Amino acid sequence: MFTAFFYLLRGRGIHVSLNEWMSLLEALEKGLHGSSFTGFYYLCRSVLVKSETEFDKFDGAFLEFFKDMPPTDELPKELLEWLEKPKDKPGEEFDMERAMQNDLIDQIDIQKKFLETLEAQKEEHNGGSRWVGTGGVSLYGNSGFSPRGIRVGGEGGGRRAFQVASERKFRDFREDNTLDIRQYQMAFRKLREFSSRIDEARTEFDIDGTIQETCDNAGSLQIVYDKPRKNTVKVLLLMDSGGSMDFYSRMCSALFQGANKANHFKDLQVFYFHNCIYSKVYTDPLLRPRNVVPTEWILRNLSSEYKVIIVGDAQMEPSELLEPSYYNYGARDEVTGLEWLKRFKDKYPHIVWLNPSARPLYGGWWAKTYDVLHNEFDMYPLTLEELQKALKKLMVNK
């Protein structure tokens, strides 16, 4: 029955491994929770959760699982007993699936069934799935593991573990929140590929190798050189600027600074565009004409090793993306915006699209270009979790 908690945690996105679970059981055996429910909460958290970004998820799952525990700080006896001698538990195993089904029954039904059951029940009953009693997965009674139901009996008092969990004060740390500069910086550190297999001369003096060779050579000096190990990742960042993107400017400038300060890239190139990439892009976010760079230049000069990140909300007037006649900021040509973007996709195998905005709720016309670009590119929302996924995607060889 307790393993249901394990699967619930995993189901809620906390990657608890079997090792950690065994550690928890070992800790419970040693009584490290101090037989208090609060202690139990902290014990679970410190053994199973390894990052403050996951505390909130854990709190949520913990509440979900234990919310029908009797309101007391003591750990209910049956849990302890079961943990101590699981073999001695009377009757069959709890049917957690059945317990979870209870979640679907609404409150009125529960009350009705409760009265019916009271009528029918003539004896004390603990640990089943139907009658009023303690433990078990029934809808009624206390200390059970049904996610919903009616509490019968049980004392009032401190619900400390629940209070702690229900404060959910680690919500800010959740990785699916949107980001600040430092978090971006951290995320960008993922983009690295150390290699000594780069095409470079053996220039670095290899002390260990020299010593080894010299020793092998009975003490007469034998100098060894090695290729330097360097990060080989080159990044091309293309950012939408102005118009509908103004709303996200703070987020985007944080992203830019994050990338810029992550000074471990071999090369970082940043260009700006408005709405969509056409024949010209700009080196400053204000898109001043004197800072213009022909898009062709990028495609010609930046090799396909560059990992490309496009940042934009992908929302524009459909003709801005799909029709060639659009007068795009001083550059009139017969190539559509989409075609330009496809050229990037063809040239650079490692390309992702980060989107600070969600798909427009109202859909239809407003979502048209979003959908087109979403189909064309690997598009990720601009949150830490998704950014990490995007960066991971960039690192994978296609």
Added chain:
Amino acid sequence: MNMNTAFQGSENYVASAELMRSVNIAIALQKPLLIKGEPGTGKTMLAEAISKSLGKKLIIWNIKSTTKAQDGLYVYDVVQRLYDSQFGNEGVDDIGKYVKMGKLGEAFSADEQVILLIDEIDKADLEFPNDLLWELDKMEFYIPETKETVKAKQRPIVIVTSNAEKELPDAFLRRCIFHYIEFPDADQMKEIIDVHFDNLEEKLLDQVLETFYWIRGVYNLQKKPSTSEVLDWIQALILGGMKPEDIDKKVPFAGVLLKKNEDIDTVKRYLK
């Protein structure tokens, strides 16, 4: 749990109940305790406090960006040996003479249980924690040069701190007990200050705390002041003989609290 071996905080370190719990869980399960938290919340101090409170020796392994896992185990001083051999010094044939224990090796070979602090593990290369998995799990390592296995006589209590500059590998995390030190609230902070200063004027303390938490709440600070800074600040206020009334109006010695010019400007701007 045996009360003699349980950590209860120490006279100049105030540990929250949760922190003490985590420490004791880690000790009982014999797993490394990974401590994270804002800079200045006393992550490093914790190990000292545990060492003092349990009366065990503390061995500190400070991690730098260049530190390799091997450095913590042992160093085989080949150059010295080579050098010695050319002059025919005595004992050259004894390799053991040239094998020097690193901090981890030192902790393993200690006769009594020690506390090993691996400080700021995230400073090292990404692969660093992975290289220590076996050693921290089994508490032993093998020295091929001397064909010796160094095995911990008493499993050391391992405390690992991290500033979250790098993500730690999952395999490493799975072996740790994790604790996140939250920033202390005003009451806890009072307790912490009490431990460090005797007979602090009540009024001064109140003003300090009020101003301090106000500054921490100022939007857009690049680096929020933390516990160690507030302790320095109080010291400065006492030495400077500041009146409690002036503290929240002028924020004297703001440079002690805030380490960036922009932040000082921001705070001064809000003051007016």
